[in-house]
């Protein structure tokens with residue numbers, strides 16, 4: 001018999017203070033669904049955009065979409081999953097909870113040997129790093145890659161994956177501690193962008209100095225508002241700017257003619273859902289990331305673990321630039 005469960009509610013659009021702990025009826029899986037007991041829920045920047053009203057959401061809602069845990073109930077018609085299976089997920093809305101329902105087709109098996117906290121740390125940020133450098137701009141040996149928030153969740157994973165492919169990573173970070181982590185992950189160069197007089201002109205100048213004037217092949221920018229202009233000015237002729245988030249705010253509307261003047265540049269604004277469109281693609285990305293973590297090729301840094309009931313503190317830390325690597329909530 002499953003009891004009522006604890007979960008986090010975002011009661012209205014607002015700051016971290018709108019998060020509170022509630023008790024909800026125990027969920028029951030419908031057809032095609034499974035119910036998981038959550039071992040760890042991933043905290044991601046998108047959870048803060050949804051809580052804050054940047055991305056429209058109904059209120060109240062249980063935040064979160066990522067985690068790992070154990071199947072405790074299976075709905076009708078579900079094949080290939082059974083009670084007791086260890087699974088992870090990147091797209092199960094309501095994951096800040098002791099239990100979460102999901103469509104069976106978003107559940108990814110966790111390989112033996114990978115603990116559930118590590119598995120919870122990977123689906124969203126790991127598959128994002130994977131598609132960004134395998135599909136959006138296929139990074140190869142010899143490429144120079146510029147990356148914002150290189151010691152963050154996506155940042156540390158992307159740095160390692162790009163370095164492993166033979167690319168030269170120029171990571172931008174907000175503190176000396178983050179610089180050490182980015183270098184450990186394989187960043188060849190690190191720019192502490194918070195210490196610059198004028199980030200928008202200083203970053204492109206430094207990147208051009210480091211690349212004999214050419215510029216980076218690709219800039220992966222998840223910080224957005226504060227860094228987009230610097231990213232744009234840092235890539236080479238016909239280079240690409242991949243805007244994949246807005247941790248500092250959203251980038252304002254943009255005149256496409258500027259791409260022509262700046263050297264026939266490419267700009268894209270991708271999201272994970274468009275890169276896990278069917279079960280085959282989801283499992284391909286998840287397996288590659290899990291296998292790399294399992295063999296130790298990809299080191300997973302869990303920078304902070306908060307009890308589930310301290311979701312508010314977790315959001316404050318993430319939005320306050322106080323975290324490195326992955327942030328988890330533990331029910």
Ligand code: NDP
Nearest residue numbers: 045128149152153154173174222244245246247248271272
């Ligand atoms: P991070 O762990 O990278 O945390 C965000 C980091 O952004 C901070 O630690 C900080 O690093 C940097 N930052 C710079 N300016 C600010 C600011 N004003 N406020 C807060 N943080 C700032 O988070 P995630 O790895 O979860 O996400 C990184 C980005 O990737 C986010 O924009 C997120 O939305 C995006 N994302 C996009 C996906 C997609 O498919 N498009 C999927 C997953 C994530 P520092 O101090 O070093 O600058």
